[in-house]
Amino acid sequence: MSAYEAIILTVITASTPLLLAAIGELVVERSGVLNLGIEGMMVMGAVSGFAIAQVTGSAWLGVLMAMFAGIAMSLLFAFMTQTLVANQVATGLSITLLGLGLSGLIGSSFVGMPGLKLGYLNIPGLSDLPVVGKLVFGQDPLVYISIALTIGVAYVLKRTRIGLIIRAVGQNHDSAHALGYPVIKVRYACIAFGGMTSGLAGAYLSLVYTPQWIENMTAGRGWIALALVVFSTWLPGRLAAGAYLFGGVWILGLYAQGMGLGIPSQLLSSLPYVATILALIVISTNRRLSVINTPASLGQGFVPDR
């Protein structure tokens, strides 16, 4: 494998958890809900995925468990914000804090254990092709899942009736309710979808990226995902571009550090944030597009008047 192939591979690996977490949050926000608990759902996905993989010896069961853990956390959020109509910001923050604390407790006995790694896809013949073989056909399965999810979300939101209903609920929940759409149920479903992808993102960290459990191992990726959603103006294509840009600059920074260029490491490690923000600001200067795509009821609780 050439150095350039290795760089691209690491870029993809660094970007995928962001993309997974963010694509779910995009759907959640399109339905008008602001879930700040991504970090907490991710870290719970990471620890439970790791734990189940250790206990059962199957990385895939770990992935499945991570998805369930993410969904469970998100349903807690949904119950508080949709059924009890609690404040979404406060609830999201508490979900993050709960997830970070709970995962530390669950994971304390797994710290330092060598982990199980989800294997790479290996298609005989195709994966051995020169140059593109490893890159296109030799990634781990979650990379393909993340790309498929992105394309799927884009298609569903833009082309299908379910997507239209999600957008309608996010735009104006009163009107959607008046037309007879089950606002709360739609939001429950979207929140659960967001929880699932956050859980997947967590599993990616503890079963692919660094196959071990380290407390607090999400290291703020949930917040980056959140920012990506807003800056991408809620469009899946831009979201994917933003996630890969972030991953790319991050890895370049690591290589630059490795080569000893004499740039302060703090500056290098802040670069991805700066680059992502700049790129997405440039994209979102089209105010008309931004305003039209912004879910107008974002973050507002809904109480049907009956």
Add this chain to the structure above:
Amino acid sequence: MSISNPSKSATSVLLEVHALTKKFGDFAANKGVNLVLEAGKIHALLGENGAGKSTLVKMIYGALQPTSGRIVWQGKELHIDNPAAARELGIGMVFQHFSLFEALTVAENISLALPAQLRNKDLNHRIASLSKDYGLPLNPDALVADLSVGERQRIEIVRCLLQEPRLLIMDEPTAVLTPQEAEALFATLNRLTNEGCAVLYISHRLEEVKQLCHDATILRHGEVVAQLDPQQETAATLAQHMVGTSVHQISRQSADNIGDVLLELQNLNQYSDTPFGVDLLGINLQVRSGEIVSIAGIAGNGQGELFAAISGETVNADRDAVTIQTMPCGQLGINARRQLQSAFVPEERNGHAAVGEFSLTENILLSHHAVRDGEVAVQNGWSGINRAELARINQHVSDTYDVRSASVDAEAGSLSGGNLQKFVVGRELDRKPKVLVINQPTWGVDAGAAALIRQVLIDLSRQGSAILVISQDLDEIFELSDRIAVISRGQLSAAYGASDMTREEIGLLMSGAHEKANLIQDQTGGI
């Protein structure tokens, strides 16, 4: 237009409502309401704001569930669980505040409201052909945000028509239309009734009810007070039924003391910074001491933007765009403009003019903190608030303008719409401003409060103030104004003497007869 034939012989009862009651907590919004709707007839539902009209139709449309009572549809008693069930039965509703999604297209909006069997590939085609057939042209792919209010109403009507309704409920449909657009709507409604559809028509415009409707039910405080034939009544007797007492007649001398120009707009341009806003283009207007000038127009043609540009909520780049009392103040903020003895009353009373969670005295501070008209300031320096002075002003406002509240210093949000409007108007009038700009002075307030507010505006102008009224209510405009200008799509017509204007002329101006094409071109910049 002509009144459609009221002597339809083969009428059949479509919907009966028996003793319908709806309670919100202890408050009964509807008490034992009875109503009979017949196919092929237009039935008016009249009443003041808060009389319970909306509650009643929401129950018929399934958006609210009655506390008690029966709904009988074509002879069968049933529960209408939700709006989808109502649409299934053939009940369509056009809302007063449209339930549209601004960021979605016309076709997407319509599709959301249709049952599954009507959504298919050629929906766009059917929208285009049906809307053309009924004289309501619509482009299915247009974004709702880009449409005028009249066009938005067409979406709702076309959506209902696609379902071939048996009963069409229209909630204040002409409130957002020019007189000409209203005539076209009446023609559509008459065509529908001739095809056997029933229409339940909610309005408080008595003249059009007399013109259009076959029967009328009048609600007051949630109860039916009269069921009658509007053709046999006069507007005055209908109003009396609605209000319960006879309404105070406004007295108005001609404006004989017209003085200097106190408010002047000179080539005012203000570009909106959101795609949902309206750009103001080349606006010129003079308001003189002693006169009331009104700006008529359909909602959403730039009234809010114009108000904000005059009051200083949006600051202009050109200092000469707005002149108050000979002081160019286009670049000044709202406090600096208030200090020029001017006062501003925005449209939205709870949330813009007043903070609902604040007490009345605190709300007085909010608009008086930077001005000092009396001997005593309400605010000393940065921290000192003169509560005694605020309380005195509040007491005076509440006595002078008949503001009724649970306690003298109640929370603003606890006041009824009419009382809160009297408060926000009285709060500014208490300063005896030389220039007053008021947007929708009596929108959604009861007739008694409306008459009081209009009277105090006339009195203030006769004492030498310059008053600019922005309103969508033509009756109000004719009642108040000395001169009338019309705004459409962000452009303002010249102001003409009120006695020379007719509704038809205003209607033509509302639909843009005065607009200058070269200005509009600037407006259609990039997507």
